[in-house]
Amino acid sequence: MCGIYGSTIGYSKEEVKKKLERTNFRGPDQSGIQIYRNQYSNVILGHNRLSIIDLDQRSNQPFNYFDKISIVFNGEIYNYLDLKKELISKGYSFSTESDTEVICASYLEYGEECVKYFNGMFAFVIYDYNKNLLFGAKDRLGQKPFYYYLGPSGFEFASQISSIQLFNKDLTVSSQSIKNFFIWYNVSGEQSIFNEIKKLKDGYCFKFDLISKKYSDWQYWDIKYTSNINLNLSFNEAKLQLEDLLTDSIRLRMIADVPLGVFLSGGVDSSLIAALAAKSSSTKVKTFSVRFSEKDFDESIYAQKVAQHLNTDHHIIDCNYKEGLNLIQNFSEFYDEPFADASAIPSMLLAKYTKPHVTVALSGDGADEAFMGYRRYAKLDKIKRTLKIPYSARKLSSELISCTNNKRFNALKALISAKSSGDAYLDLISDVNSSWFLSNLNIHKIPELKYLNNPNKNFHEQVSDFDLKTYLSWDINTKVDRATMAYSLEARSPFLDYRVIEFARGLPLEYKFQKDNQKRILKSILYDHVPKELFNRTKSGFSMPFEKWFRNELKDYVLSELSHNNLKNIPGINVKEVCKMIDEHMLGKWNHYQMIWSLLVLKQWLDKNANGLRIV
Known part of the structure; x- marks a missing residue:
């Protein structure tokens, strides 16, 4: 796990060093820079290393492979040992024990098809000396970030946008990205917060020709657009196959030359990972969870019960508003685009206090999207039933609800006025109150809608695919x-x-998915390892007590940051309406914590990054 950087722009070595220093938290163990000069273009490669596999300096990057190619790589290739055996049988030799070198040999053997052999999370760029090109790729599900700038001055890429931003004078802030941020609470899709910087899409490769200066990219993996349900597989057969597959996935992810642990929330997903990891490990597994003083948000007791059953070395991390405020005030240093998922704060706290014990941690991310675990999925049948009512009747009902001017009916109004199940789901997950924006926000203009409107799959499959391509990514x-x-x-x-x-x-x-039994097959596997009684409770997300903090401990901070004068500097919002909604929140009339958190995040980012930049 590292941070990568590269460019064909003529930055000095000192400037490149500062670009790497900006994100050296991604890889504090070693920083390397190489500048390659040829008749067509200078190529700069930079790398911040977090040593996980082969801790020896021989695996430092940029890494040169037999004077044919050089690479900078962020991530892990989990099946690298199997690939290495195959490549040795084909005549390749290796001077390190790293997965980095396996990528290089795979590229020379399989060319651009090499990515299809990799099981991992990765973003890498290879400089091919003979072909005078840069070739790179991003993993199938987009776990590792990759940003790039392509302009008159050249091509530049990095793991985080702030490295490209530094010393780049051609950037403008994207007004459309700000609108998207208010809808999704992140900068969605392949666009970044800057008009001139893009993200490489998940499951994509790219080439940059150093002679012609042309960039091209293409997709090497995607969710199947056609339905491929295996109706011949019994539930018990599927359960056995899935447990074997998860066990192997965990086994591969436990390969490391550094200490390893498991994030344990006490929910189904992390508990299953912890159970299978403990079963596979010859030593006691370390587990980590967060505890809030606010009882409505504290699930650490459940994590502790699971840890006791599995006999793990369990660590509980306390989170209070003082710790939260410190992270809030430095948030944009690490999330260097606006990002308003409130669970980022406890996630940072968990990472901060896990790091002194381990360098690698397994998590349960992805299970809700893959196995339909989100609470909103229980509403999909209700959506389908409602939409069977003739549209004319639903439209009239929506107009009657509008006359009440009651915010509590906004979700119902959106549902009954939707023209399709896909539209209804978009309204359900976005829940955007348009009253505090100066213009309408259009949620229906994203290419990922093809997954939500896929005629080849049922509604639940459509939603699951859509969430994998949007919310997960x-x-x-x-x-x-x-x-x-x-x-x-x-x-x-x-x-x-x-x-x-x-x-x-x-x-x-x-x-x-069954009514009142979501993630059925995962639960069935889990209950073979951990007592079912430990999970007889309502599903809870990994969230923050911002609603209470903003009214109490952090009230002065919120009112100071989001004063009337400060709000006037945030583009696209109705300042008068926002001030009214903040007052409603403080008086306990309504819970507007998500709006408040979004505005705090955006204001902080604008203060630190947008001075002197045009918003276009």
């Missing part, structure tokens, strides 16, 4: 990467092994 993966790398900790997600994702897509719906 834009929110969950961003949150986990930035929160852990802020403290030089590597997070690995066994549920995001592409084999697990593909297997889940082939399961009959009832194996994953």
Whole structure:
């Protein structure tokens, strides 16, 4: 796990060094820079290393492989040992024990098809000396970030946008990205917060020709657009196959030359990972959870019960408003685009206090999307039933509700006025109150809608696919990467092994989702290892007590940061309406914590990054 950087722009070595220093928290163990000069273009490669596999300096990057190619690589190739054996049989030799060198040999053997052989999370760029090109790729599910700038001055890429931003005078802030931020609480899709910087899409490769200066990219993996349900697989057969697959996924992710642990919330997903990890480990597994003083948000007691049953070395991390405020005030240093998922704060706290014990932590991310675990999925049948009512009747009901001017009916109004199940789901997950914006926010203009409107799959499958391509990619993966790398900790997600994702897509719906029994097959596996009684409670997300903190301990901070004068500097919002909503929150009339948190995040980012920049 590291931070990568590269450019064909003529920055000085000192400038490149500062670009790497900006994100050296991603890889504090070693920093390297190489400048390659040829008749067509200078190529700069830079790397901040967090040593996980082969701690020897021989595996430092930029890494040169037999004077044919050089590479900078962020992530892990979990099946590198199997690939290495195959490549040795083909005549390749290796001077390190690293997965980095396996990528290089795989590229020379398989060319651009090499990415299809990798099981891992990765973003890498190879400089091919003979072909005069840069070749790179991002993992299938987008766990590792990759930003790039392509302009008159050249091509530049990095793990985080702030490295590209430094010394780049061609940037403008994207007004559309700010609008998208208010809808999704992150900068969605392939666009970044800057108009001139893009993100490489998940499951994509790219080439940059150093002679022609042309950039091209293409997709090497995606969720199957056609339905591939295996109706011949019984539930018990599927359960056995899935447990074997998860066990192997965890085994691969426990390969490390540094201490390793497990994030344990006490929920189904992390408990299953902890149980299978404990079963596979020859030593006592370390587990970590967060405890809040606010009882409504504290689930640490459940994590502790699971840890006791599994006999893990369990650590509980306390979170209070003082700790939270410190992280809030430095938030944009690590999330260097606006990002308003409130669970980022406890995620950062968990990483901060896990790092002194381990350098790698397994997490349960991806299970809700793959096996239909979110609470909102229980509403999908209600949506389908409602939409069977003729649209004319629903439209009239919506107009009658509008006359009440009652905010509590906003969700119902959106549902009954929706023209399709996909539209209804978008309204359900966005829940945008348009009253505090100066213009309408259009949630219906994203290319990922093809997954939500896929005629080849049922509604539950459509929603699951859509969430994998949007919420998982834009929110969950961003949150986990930035929160852990802020403290030089590597997070690995066994549920995001592409084999697990593909297997889940082939399961009959009832194996994953039944009324009042979501993630059915995962629970069935879990209950073979941990008593079912420990999970007889309502599902809870990993969230913050911001509603209470903003009214009490952090009230002065909120009112100071979001004063009337400060709000006037935030583009696109109705300042008068926002002030009214903040007052409503402080008086306990309504819970507007998400709006308040979004504005705090955006204001902080604008204060630190947008001085002198045009918003276009």
